[in-house]
Amino acid sequence: MNGHNDPVVLTDPDASDRFGAALAKLVVPGDVITLAGPLGAGKTSIVRGLLAALGLAGEAPSPSFAIVQPYAPPDTILPVLHVDLYRIDDPNEIAELGLDDAAAEQLTIVEWPERAPAGYWPDALALTLSFTADGGRALTALVPAPWRARWPLK
Template sequence: MHFSFFLENEIATKRFAQDLALALKPGDLVTMQGDLGTGKTTIARTIIHTLAHDNTLYVPSPTFTLVQSYQLPQFEIIHADLYRLSMVEEIYELGLHETREQSIMLIEWPKKGADFLEPVTFALTLQHEGCGRYVTLISVQHSTERLQQAFANRTFLKTHKHSQIHCHFLADDTSACTYELLDDK
């Protein structure tokens, strides 16, 4: 399913990423394509902060390290930047295939990864648009419902004049249900 958004500033970009984070689960692959400075790393960093429930967590850009991993109590998050890869085969040297099913993967510059990056759960394309950015998001069928629920939560908060509220997963929840914590920090 296709979704399109205009994100007028960094705050809107982070809010979008927080909502997207709440739709993710282990095994998901999120790709982010766009020119330099369109917000790929900001989105990835915000997803990691949201899922870790820790805005102070140091989340550097993986531009030079290529891959950064974050072990959370429930799962691992892999953040990779494939911009500097020269051959598709190099992606196997990064070891991404070894943790694909157990982790959430956030991949910048996915065209460098070709077939390895199939199937993609959420594909984001970002473009500069004035002072903001335009985001096109494509989701595969099995993940669209999770995404729509996350966006419905945000719409509910906006409707009730609480758009500044942050949603977080409750840490260490082991039940079959998922619960979110709302805070205004």
């Protein structure tokens, strides 16, 4: 896997929402997107923008407490599994979540992917957010083969 691109600068939460909405135009069932970065970096803002662009009315809750939040038509145009692994302490707990059960038919979005074993999602579009000196966010992407024809965002 290669494809580190120059960082995308997200200046504010609206920019994160717009990035998520642009990303929604590229996704297909079977895709996995991982979002890594510190608390408050904007992972959930990107997911909310993506889900809104996929048709979700209202604001998507962060699945920090539930860990897994599913969405399905007619609420979204394709099935989505929004996963937040922040509260996972033991990587073995991830297998119990059943994330692979319908992976080919849905979009899987994973926040805090570093809580999973290394290489758990080998074909994921791996997005990493970090803070910039001016208070914005820098987003870098590790682009796997299944995403290369669709990346970078236009």
